[in-house]
Amino acid sequence: MSENKQGFTVHSGTACPLDQANVDTDQIIPKQFLTSVSRAGFGKHLFHDWRYLDLEEKEPNPEFVLNKPEYQGASVLLTRENFGCGSSREHAPWALADFGFMTVIATSFADIFYGNCINNQLLPVALPSSDMDKLFAAVKQDPSTTIVVDLPNQQVRAGEQVFTFDIAEHHKTNLIKGLDAIGQTLELTPQIEAFEAKQPAWA
Amino acid sequence: MAKTLYEKVWQAHIVDQIGDDSLIYIDRHLIHEVTSPQAFAGLEEKGRKVRRPDRTFATMDHSISTRSLALDACGPQNALQLKTLADNCEKNGIQLYPVGHQKQGIVHVMGPELGLVQPGMTIVCGDSHTATHGAFGALAFGIGTSQVEHVLATQTLKQSRAKSMLINVNGELPVGITAKDIILAIIGEIGHAGATGHVIEYAGDAIRSLSMEERMTICNMSIEAGAKAGMIAPDDTTFSYLEGREFAPKGDDWDDAVAYWKTLYSDSDATFDTVVELDAQDIAPQVTWGTNPGQVIGVNAPVPGPQDFSDPIEIESAKKALAYMGLKAGERLSDVPVSHVFIGSCTNSRIEDLRAAAVIAAKGKVASNVTAMVVPGSAAVKRQAEAEGLDEIFISAGFEWRLPGCSMCLGMNDDILTAGDRCASTSNRNFEGRQGRGARTHLVSPAMAAAAAIKGHFADVREL
Numbered sequence: 001m002s003e004n005k006q007g008f009t010v011h012s013g014t015a016c017p018l019d020q021a022n023v024d025t026d027q028i029i030p031k032q033f034l035t036s037v038s039r040a041g042f043g044k045h046l047f048h049d050w051r052y053l054d055l056e057e058k059e060p061n062p063e064f065v066l067n068k069p070e071y072q073g074a075s076v077l078l079t080r081e082n083f084g085c086g087s088s089r090e091h092a093p094w095a096l097a098d099f100g101f102m103t104v105i106a107t108s109f110a111d112i113f114y115g116n117c118i119n120n121q122l123l124p125v126a127l128p129s130s131d132m133d134k135l136f137a138a139v140k141q142d143p144s145t146t147i148v149v150d151l152p153n154q155q156v157r158a159g160e161q162v163f164t165f166d167i168a169e170h171h172k173t174n175l176i177k178g179l180d181a182i183g184q185t186l187e188l189t190p191q192i193e194a195f196e197a198k199q200p201a202w203a
Numbered sequence: 204m205a206k207t208l209y210e211k212v213w214q215a216h217i218v219d220q221i222g223d224d225s226l227i228y229i230d231r232h233l234i235h236e237v238t239s240p241q242a243f244a245g246l247e248e249k250g251r252k253v254r255r256p257d258r259t260f261a262t263m264d265h266s267i268s269t270r271s272l273a274l275d276a277c278g279p280q281n282a283l284q285l286k287t288l289a290d291n292c293e294k295n296g297i298q299l300y301p302v303g304h305q306k307q308g309i310v311h312v313m314g315p316e317l318g319l320v321q322p323g324m325t326i327v328c329g330d331s332h333t334a335t336h337g338a339f340g341a342l343a344f345g346i347g348t349s350q351v352e353h354v355l356a357t358q359t360l361k362q363s364r365a366k367s368m369l370i371n372v373n374g375e376l377p378v379g380i381t382a383k384d385i386i387l388a389i390i391g392e393i394g395h396a397g398a399t400g401h402v403i404e405y406a407g408d409a410i411r412s413l414s415m416e417e418r419m420t421i422c423n424m425s426i427e428a429g430a431k432a433g434m435i436a437p438d439d440t441t442f443s444y445l446e447g448r449e450f451a452p453k454g455d456d457w458d459d460a461v462a463y464w465k466t467l468y469s470d471s472d473a474t475f476d477t478v479v480e481l482d483a484q485d486i487a488p489q490v491t492w493g494t495n496p497g498q499v500i501g502v503n504a505p506v507p508g509p510q511d512f513s514d515p516i517e518i519e520s521a522k523k524a525l526a527y528m529g530l531k532a533g534e535r536l537s538d539v540p541v542s543h544v545f546i547g548s549c550t551n552s553r554i555e556d557l558r559a560a561a562v563i564a565a566k567g568k569v570a571s572n573v574t575a576m577v578v579p580g581s582a583a584v585k586r587q588a589e590a591e592g593l594d595e596i597f598i599s600a601g602f603e604w605r606l607p608g609c610s611m612c613l614g615m616n617d618d619i620l621t622a623g624d625r626c627a628s629t630s631n632r633n634f635e636g637r638q639g640r641g642a643r644t645h646l647v648s649p650a651m652a653a654a655a656a657i658k659g660h661f662a663d664v665r666e667l
Contacts, residue, residue, distance in 0.1 A: 009536075017376065020519075020523075021516045021519070021520060022520060023394060024495070024634045026613075026632070026634045026635070026636060026637050027634070027635060027636070030636060031613050031614055031615045031637075032614075033238050034266075034615060035237075035266055035280040035281050035283075035615065036263075036280070037240035037241065037244070037283060037287050038240075038241065038244070039241045039244075039348075046391075049635065049636045053641070061417055065221065070507050080516065081396065081516055082395065082396040082429065084401070084431050085396065085429065085495075086331065086426075086632060086634060087330075087331050087397065087632075088238065088239065088251065088329060088330055088331040088614075089237075089347075090238065090241075090329075090347035090349060091349040093347075102279040106566060108396065108399065109576070110396070110427075110429060111399060111400060111401065111429070111431055112345055112346065112347060115346075115347060116347035116348075116349065119347060119350065120349065129612035131520070145659050168223070168363065169222060169225075170221065170222055170224055170361075173319070180359065181349070181353060182249070182352060182353050182356045183249065183359045185226065185353065185359060186251075186356065186357060188219055188357075188359075189357075190219050191226070192226075192228070192254075192357060192358065192359055194220055195218045196228075196358075198549060200456075200459065200460075200463075201281070201456060202452035202456035202457075202459065202460050203324075203460075
């Protein structure tokens with residue numbers, strides 16, 4: 001089995017609290033940055049409309065949480081329901097990862113975005129809203145709170161608080177081992193060929 | 204055992220079982236310039252080939268100009284993306300319908316037009332509105348670029364089975380109510396994330412009576428309720444739409460295909476995880492007031508305020524949406540002037556959409572405070588509309604008549620709005636900044652958009 005990127009096991013870091021539901025991928029990375037033909041360099045445009053007061057990205061919006069001094073260097077993004085809804089653009093997880101986020105903890109995720117995160121070694125963690133309330137409270141009270149995201153044990157820890165999360169077994173394995181999904185499927189080429197051989201001519 | 208339509212199509216495509224997941228065969232892969240370049244680059248890096256170029260079809264739609272056929276009309280970055288698609292298709296033997304080609308169009312308009320989309324197929328595209336093709340009883344869903352690469356290399360995807368949701372729209376559709384109003388009313392009912400993790404099947408008399416174009420409008424916006432896909436069981440309407448189209452089966456193959464397609468329906472005793480019932484009679488022309496498609500009301504209803512919601516998340520969302528949209532609770536949309544009207548997008552740019560808009564456009568002139576444009580969904584739609592004289596109706600009423608593409612739905616070209624502009628739009632997303640930073644989008648049907656253009660504000664199309 002071919003190895004791809006470095007695996008994800010345990011990550012510790014500070015968090016940025018984006019206390020908002022239904023953050024869509026148009027907000028995460030607006031359309032004008034989608035004309036690139038590479039995967040790199042999207043981090044500087046992350047949350048462009050909220051993060052900058054001007055189109056040239058010279059004037060940061062001091063009100064936006066990502067710009068607040070106390071959350072600089074955060075590698076964990078806290079957010080709410082239905083994060084990543086809308087467009088399928090994988091540029092959204094590319095931008096989050098390029099900016100420096102290793103994991104996004106939210107009440108829930110949109111389906112396509114969730115899959116895109118998994119495929120980019122950006123760990124999406126879904127926690128019940130009561131747990132999210134506690135995490136938000138901890139980080140807002142003390143922005144230097146270290147959040148530990150432990151994938152093998154499926155835990156999020158913040159000080160004394162421990163939360164457990166669910167993740168599909170194959171997603172977990174792929175993230176931990178950093179496996180190349182295409183390489184894995186190519187090993188099933190005989191099965192794919194057998195399937196193709198059974199199809200009617202018109203299908 | 205009784206099966207749903209989704210289960211039948213799903214099971215017919217299982218290549219292998221991997222734990223709880225299935226490796227699913229993909230019959231058609233549609234690609235465009237925005238979400239494919241990094242996938243092709245990934246293949247090249249690893250020295251992998253496109254497994255089935257014959258099952259892969261490409262078009263240019265997102266970053267193209269609607270004023271010029273020149274690839275560099277919207278700047279060098281857009282041109283590079285378009286040329287990259289052309290190069291990748293050339294290198295890999297993939298059929299491409301580039302700008303200027305008579306079969307070019309928005310990927311979700313041109314695919315069905317060419318007969319590429321057939322009942323029972325699995326169809327993917329690096330675009331969330333791929334759900335459109337479920338109108339034919341296909342299982343069609345949007346994917347990210349890593350998955351585009353996976354499908355290019357293997358013609359398969361590893362997938363978990365989704366939950367199932369049945370949405371019955373019962374009764375007869377009232378006069379003046381369109382497919383767009385039905386789907387907006389559904390999203391208003393179940394919410395912007397109401398179908399997350401589900402494949403929706405749309406059924407009921409009101410759905411059954413719809414044309415293929417209308418069914419595509421319904422399925423197109425499944426993603427706006429969070430659904431993985433939306434499907435409608437194929438019937439005679441589906442078969443007669445498909446018969447004779449370029450990529451539809453021919454001769455004996457056609458008969459075999461139709462015999463199979465007729466087995467694609469949910470068994471009467473099949474069970475769904477969720478069932479939603481709506482009465483078509485209760486649906487009024489819809490207009491969104493907020494910044495997600497679930498924030499929608501009938502045109503004559505007052506704009507809601509935070510006090511109209513009980514869920515704290517919805518209260519917060521309503522406050523934020525009203526501030527962004529520059530609206531007040533209790534306001535009437537008929538008192539709200541619009542500055543722009545956009546008729547187009549993969550939701551509403553097919554010939555029937557343009558006919559419906561033209562009927563209203565013929566009744567007046569675009570109001571002096573409004574800039575209005577019509578962007579056909581494909582070169583074929585444009586030709587058909589021009590053969591019917593629809594372009595002349597639009598132009599003499601004061602609408603701009605453009606070249607086909609995604610255009611102002613997402614503004615990856617120069618069709619963008621500026622802060623404070625207010626647009627009645629037939630597209631699918633009213634997210635903050637979607638059509639331009641600070642611009643305000645209201646989603647409506649083509650007839651309602653045309654009505655807003657000539658009135659200069661939102662108006663009930665039934666009273667025009």
